Each structure stands twice: as C-alpha cells, then as structure tokens.
Amino acid sequence: MDIFIQQLINGITLGAVYAVVALGYTMVYGIIQLINFAHGEVVMIGAMVAFTVINALAGSGLPPLVVVLIGTGCAIPVCVLVGYTMERLAYRPLRRAPRLAPLITAIGVSIILQHLAMLVWSRNVLAFPQIIDIKLYNIAGATITNVQIVIILTCILIMVALAALVYRTRLGTAMRATAQNPQVAGLMGIDINRVIAATFAIGAALAAVAGVMVGTYYGIAQYTMGSILGLKAFTAAVLGGIGNVPGAMLGGVVLGIVEALGAGYIGTYTDLCKISGISDWLTQRCANDGHFVLFGSNYQDVFAFAVLIMVLVFRPSGLLGERVGDRA
Amino acid sequence: MQHAKHLLTLLATVAAVGLTACGQEKKPEAPKPQAAAPAAESTPTIDIKIGHVAPLTGSIAHLGKDNENGARLAIEQANAAKIMIDGKLAHFELIAEDDQADPKVGTTVAQKLVDMKVAGVDGHLNSGVTIPASAIYHQAGIPMITGSATNPQLTEQGFDNVFRVVGRDDQQGPAIANYLASAEKPKVVAVIDDSTAYGEGLADQVAKTLKAAGVKVLAREKGTDKQTDWKAVLTKIKGEKPDAVFYGGMDATGGPLIKQGRELGIKAVFSFGDGACTDKMHELAGEAAEGMLCSQAGIPPQAASKAFLEAYKARFNVDPILYAPFTYDAANLMIEAMKEANSADPAKYLPFLHKISYKGATGTIEFDAKGDRKDAEITIFVMKDGKVEPTAVVKAGKTVPFDEFMKGMGGA
Numbered sequence: 149m150d151i152f153i154q155q156l157i158n159g160i161t162l163g164a165v166y167a168v169v170a171l172g173y174t175m176v177y178g179i180i181q182l183i184n185f186a187h188g189e190v191v192m193i194g195a196m197v198a199f200t201v202i203n204a205l206a207g208s209g210l211p212p213l214v215v216v217l218i219g220t221g222c223a224i225p226v227c228v229l230v231g232y233t234m235e236r237l238a239y240r241p242l243r244r245a246p247r248l249a250p251l252i253t254a255i256g257v258s259i260i261l262q263h264l265a266m267l268v269w270s271r272n273v274l275a276f277p278q279i280i281d282i283k284l285y286n287i288a289g290a291t292i293t294n295v296q297i298v299i300i301l302t303c304i305l306i307m308v309a310l311a312a313l314v315y316r317t318r319l320g321t322a323m324r325a326t327a328q329n330p331q332v333a334g335l336m337g338i339d340i341n342r343v344i345a346a347t348f349a350i351g352a353a354l355a356a357v358a359g360v361m362v363g364t365y366y367g368i369a370q371y372t373m374g375s376i377l378g379l380k381a382f383t384a385a386v387l388g389g390i391g392n393v394p395g396a397m398l399g400g401v402v403l404g405i406v407e408a409l410g411a412g413y414i415g416t417y418t419d420l421c422k423i424s425g426i427s428d429w430l431t432q433r434c435a436n437d438g439h440f441v442l443f444g445s446n447y448q449d450v451f452a453f454a455v456l457i458m459v460l461v462f463r464p465s466g467l468l469g470e471r472v473g474d475r476a
Numbered sequence: 477m478q479h480a481k482h483l484l485t486l487l488a489t490v491a492a493v494g495l496t497a498c499g500q501e502k503k504p505e506a507p508k509p510q511a512a513a514p515a516a517e518s519t520p521t522i523d524i525k526i527g528h529v530a531p532l533t534g535s536i537a538h539l540g541k542d543n544e545n546g547a548r549l550a551i552e553q554a555n556a557a558k559i560m561i562d563g564k565l566a567h568f569e570l571i572a573e574d575d576q577a578d579p580k581v582g583t584t585v586a587q588k589l590v591d592m593k594v595a596g597v598d599g600h601l602n603s604g605v606t607i608p609a610s611a612i613y614h615q616a617g618i619p620m621i622t623g624s625a626t627n628p629q630l631t632e633q634g635f636d637n638v639f640r641v642v643g644r645d646d647q648q649g650p651a652i653a654n655y656l657a658s659a660e661k662p663k664v665v666a667v668i669d670d671s672t673a674y675g676e677g678l679a680d681q682v683a684k685t686l687k688a689a690g691v692k693v694l695a696r697e698k699g700t701d702k703q704t705d706w707k708a709v710l711t712k713i714k715g716e717k718p719d720a721v722f723y724g725g726m727d728a729t730g731g732p733l734i735k736q737g738r739e740l741g742i743k744a745v746f747s748f749g750d751g752a753c754t755d756k757m758h759e760l761a762g763e764a765a766e767g768m769l770c771s772q773a774g775i776p777p778q779a780a781s782k783a784f785l786e787a788y789k790a791r792f793n794v795d796p797i798l799y800a801p802f803t804y805d806a807a808n809l810m811i812e813a814m815k816e817a818n819s820a821d822p823a824k825y826l827p828f829l830h831k832i833s834y835k836g837a838t839g840t841i842e843f844d845a846k847g848d849r850k851d852a853e854i855t856i857f858v859m860k861d862g863k864v865e866p867t868a869v870v871k872a873g874k875t876v877p878f879d880e881f882m883k884g885m886g887g888a
Contacts, residue, residue, distance in 0.1 A: 151715040154740065158707035271537045273728040278762030284741055291741045366704045366732050368760060370535060376702070411708035415695060444698035445709045446671045 150289025155412040156405060157287070161296045161365070163404020164303035168358040169381030170388070170396035171310060172351030178391035179327045179347050181247065185254040186234060188378015189261035190227050190352050194359025195369040196269045197223040199276055206277035215279060216364060223356040230261070231352025235345055258375070265371040274369045299361050306354060307397050313350070314393055323347060327391070376449075383456050389466030398467055403452055410451035418442035522564040524820045526551060526807060527589040529599035529609070531577035535702075535728035538756075538797065540601055543623060544572050545792050546800030547598045550807035553787070559811065562818050568811065575600055577701075579608045586612040594618060595820045596810040598803055603627030603645075604673035610638045618822050619829055621809055623802030626750065626773050627677045631846040637826060639843055641802045641809070641836075643773030643852035645674070645749070649681025651854035651870040652722070652747060652771035657689040658875075660745050660769075662719035668697045668709060668733070670725030675701070678749040679724035694718060699729065706733045710740050718744050726751035731760020738764035745769060754798060758862040768859045775838055775853050776866050777801055779882060784837035805836035 198219035205215045242250045283294045314320040325333040388399025421434035528547040530540035551570045559566045575582035582605035597620040600606040606625035613620045614635040621639040628646045669679035730752030746768045753770035780801035817825035842850045853871045857864040869881040
C-alpha cells in the first residue's frame, strides 16, 4: 500500500508540472486554434535562464528559497519576451493563412529555439547547483520531499489564479470573447491582437515557472528537455479536452498518475512467469531466471500514449470536452 | 583565378576555425604552392587521414570531446615527430566527426569516412553505435580501434579489422559484481538498465555474476537513455528492499537516478558501470552520490603515463576525463603499425596491428585473436567528497587495492 501511495505522490508531482505546461498549449489553442509546438522550448528556456541565475547566485550566501525565487523572477520576463516575440514574428503574419502553415511555423520556431539554446548554454547536461536542502516527510510509509510539496502547492496556486483570471477579470472576459468569435469580439471593441499577445505572454510565464520546477526537481537541464516535456503536456491538454482550461489541469494530473502507476506496475503484471504453467518452454525459462517480463518500465511513455489513444477513441473531444469558438 | 584560390583557402580556414572549438588550428593539409614549395622539393609527403568518431552533441558530448582530444594529441605528436613512411614524410590528418551517440548517424558518418578513404578509424565511443558502424568499416577493409566501446558483441562478429584497447563488459560486469558481492555482501540486488546495447549488456553480466555468487537479483527494471524521472521505477524497487542497486547506463541518467533514489529514502548501495563513473555524478546528484561504487574498463586517466598526462594538459588546458588515454593509444597503435608496415595502406598495415606489442599511455597493448586487448584491467571506484577515487584494480580475475597497483606501475 505504501508503494501505491508513493507512486501516487510521484504521479501527482509529475502531473502537476504537465498541467502547468498544458495550460499554455490549451490557452493558445482555445483562442486561435494553433498548436504552439514551440511551447515546450519556452519551458526549456525558463529552466536554462533559471539555471544561469541560480548558478551565479549559488555562492552568494542568500537563502536557497530567495535564490530560486530570483531565478524564477528572471526566467519569467525572458520567457514572456520569447513568447511575445514568437507570436509577433512567427504566428501573427500567418493568422489568415491555412491552418497547416502556422503549425509548420511552430515546429520551425521550436527547432530554432532549441538550437539557439544549444549555442547559448552548450549541449551538455547542466547540473543545477544543489542548494536546496532536501527534506523527507513520511506519509503512511511513503516519502515526499519539500521540493515536491512546493511544486504541488505552486501548481494549485497557479490553477486557481488562472481560473480567476479567465473567469473574473476583464482580460479573461476578452479572452473568452475572442475565443468564441474574434470578428464579433473585434466589433465589440476588443483589441484582438493585444488579447492574443497577452495569452501568449501568460502561457510563457507559466512555462517559465514549470521550467524552474522541472529544473530544481530533477536537478538537470538540457537544451533538448523541452521536446518530450512539451509532447507530454500537449498530450495532457488533448486528454483533458484541448482549449479547455480545467481540462488541461485534469489531463496533466491524470497523465502523470497514469505514467507513474503504469511504469510502476506494468512490469509486475506482464511478468510471464506468473503464468508459467501454461507451457513447458515457459516453465523452463522461468526456472532459470525467475522473471520473464514482457513490458518493462521503459514502456512508460508507450503506456501514457496508449491511454491517450483509448481516451480519444471513446471520448474524441477529451475528458472534459473540447472548448473552442463556434465558427459558424 | 589566383583570387579564387585565396578565397577558398580563407573559407577553408574560417570553416576550420568554426568547426574545431579549440585553438591552434592546423594549416590546410594540401601543400600550397607558395608556402610548402621548398619542403615539397626536398622530401615528398604523404597525406594520411585518420578518422575519429564520437558524440560531440547530446548528453555525453563532454566524453566525446575528451575522446577526440586524445586522438588529436596523438596525431599532432606524430606530425611533430616527422615520421617517414615509404620514404615519404607522413602528414597525418584527423577527420573528427560527430555521431550524436545515434546508430543511424553513426553509420552515415562511417560511410562518409569510408568514402573519404581514411586509413583507419579511432572510435566510436558508444557500443550501440560502434557495432553497426564496424560492419561498414569491415566491408571497406578499414581498421578501427575503439577506445571506449565495451560491449562484447563488437569483437564477436568475426571482423578482422576491429580492435579495442579497453576491457569488455563481460570483464567489467563480473569485476564490479564480484567486488560488490565481496565488499558489500548484499542479500538482494536490484539491477536497472537504460535499454541501450551498452547498459543492457553490462546489466546482464552483473546480474549473471551476482546470481552465480548466490545473491538474489530482482526482476530487471528498465529506463531509457533520455530518462529524467526514475521515481516510478525506484519506488517499485524500494518495495523489494534491496541492499544494493546496480545501474547500467550513463551519468546523465544515472545522476538523477541516485538523487531520486535517496529522495525516496532508499538506503541501498548504488553501483554503476563506467558510463556513470565520472565526477559529474556529484554535480548531478550532490550529496546523494556520496559513497556510490562504479567500475571503469581500463585504468583511470590519472594512472595513464605521465608523459601523456602532461602533454594533454599542456595542449588542451584541462585534464583528461575518461577515455582520452585510450583513444590516444588507439591512434598511436595505427601510426605504429603503419610505421612497421612502412605503408598507410589498410590492407598492408592491418596484419601488423594483429601482432603489435606497443607500450602506450595505458600500459602494454597486445591483441588477442578477436581483437580484444590481452589482460585488460578493470578499476573499481568509490565516490568520496565529490570525486570518484580509484579503490581497487581487477586484472585477470585478481583484485588489487589501487595503491598497490600504482606501485606496480612504477608510480606512473
């Protein structure tokens, strides 16, 4: 049981990070139906900027929490700038182009950002300075670290704040209006370009926070880290129903838990030696080794994407339903 | 026309400066009419290209660059020594390529080197890349010597052109497993690998040796060579309460592995193969890496010959990380065989490689019939105050404490 709880804690931490990144995908998609494939790279840049700052301040004697906060404080404006520039230069000129065009541009932007980061921060795996004193806490036999607690709390805070922004503020109302029908929203006096730019900026700021969380949690950053993280977060967004803000949060957490439980238990349940009686060959094989695992925990990713396919087959618009504007 | 030639030279130089990050560029190799004219009159020269391949991008680029530096040093020293081959002044040129630790890229690069008619290849770094690439060199009859690919399969293919100057995983695996079993006396050991040819091969050997020593080995857990989150795997292992954990993989994934293991409260001894036997483990995992055990095929860089260490430091301004002494020896072996054969023709100097006996930076090198180094050493390390310190050397099945081994090497 303690193992199960431990896997749940692992999954929720992972899922919380996916959720924050997924919000960036889903907000942009909700408003302009663009899958911003470069979003994962913004997360990477956030982690890299934070790495540089934290590395520089590591020896300064400031408390670790302050150093990480300064790191985040530097990563956010850089990422917002990257997000805004990306929108202005690569997506806005293509807003009236066929939908495939901005998608390709997004992939292009992603590659450009990745290689720029490689030039700036080298190709090496960068190790975050181990400034945080990791404390372990016990919950029913499972352990949770102070870093994990901070990550989960930050994610909850972000989700609440974002929900408040979207449903309680003028900007949020303008965003929802633009998502429903940009033309009419424009006629109502909403500056659509500003709303879209703001959406990109908010998504990028969230990405920066996610980047810092990933960097401090795993202790490493590399210029390639954004692609698989981005893909997973995109999956989370689709899982929850793309364009749907609560959906992205739910999708992230579900994906994280599915991944952790999948990796934790797939090996045990596909161990053919459990049913070794069914054939002589298998009995012999198991007598030698004791285990004959069909799918090991390296199938973690396959498992996550298999779940995605299942959800899409039975609920094509995701768990909470797709929510995009009515283009009638 | 003259203009165009100058422009080309300029372009070539610019390209060379751009490509090789370190300073001290070599002059373009083609004897230029103006500069090299007097030399060309007195002694004819012969250009000999030697390829070096390792990942120069990606998560183990630092190891790739280290390997390349070793080879580069050998080539530069050979050029400075003005070696005569077949009555001509030999000019060696290092063709340094990047295989990105990717078998697909590795085979493409191998084909490119074959097309460039290199006389020999020093490389590759990873077993998973070296094995497919070796088939291409074999077809072309080009000798290749790897200084770091330790998967046994490489020299089991029956290729007469394939050599390695380091130990094999089936020597390294038993060495670390035996050391673990005798020094730590674990009852239950968890074995994890990164699903690469290297990691799997090493983990298989460790598991086999541990079982033979009567230690219970848990069902193999697997990750990938790009994994950052090991929590799920480690949590599962934690439930089985192992006394020791062995991971077959590189430091970029091994660092997060040990860090997360400690975060989960696993108190077992963590042990690794050579890919994670670097100081980078401390950078990546901090205090969590303290006390980990690891093995390296061959001997640690600091046990390489003094002449090599000094020359390396003087040339690159850093200390060798891991396999540079071996790639250095690999390049020198080829040059030595060429000298003995008095030819840079692969078909002519290859037989000399088989029967060579050469005193290199890593000790005396001789090859067995398969192309493996005879009596290769395996060194066991322990992480102490953020540095991997050699603690024992396993040679021909015998474990010798490291201090004694250094004495045996004449304090080299």
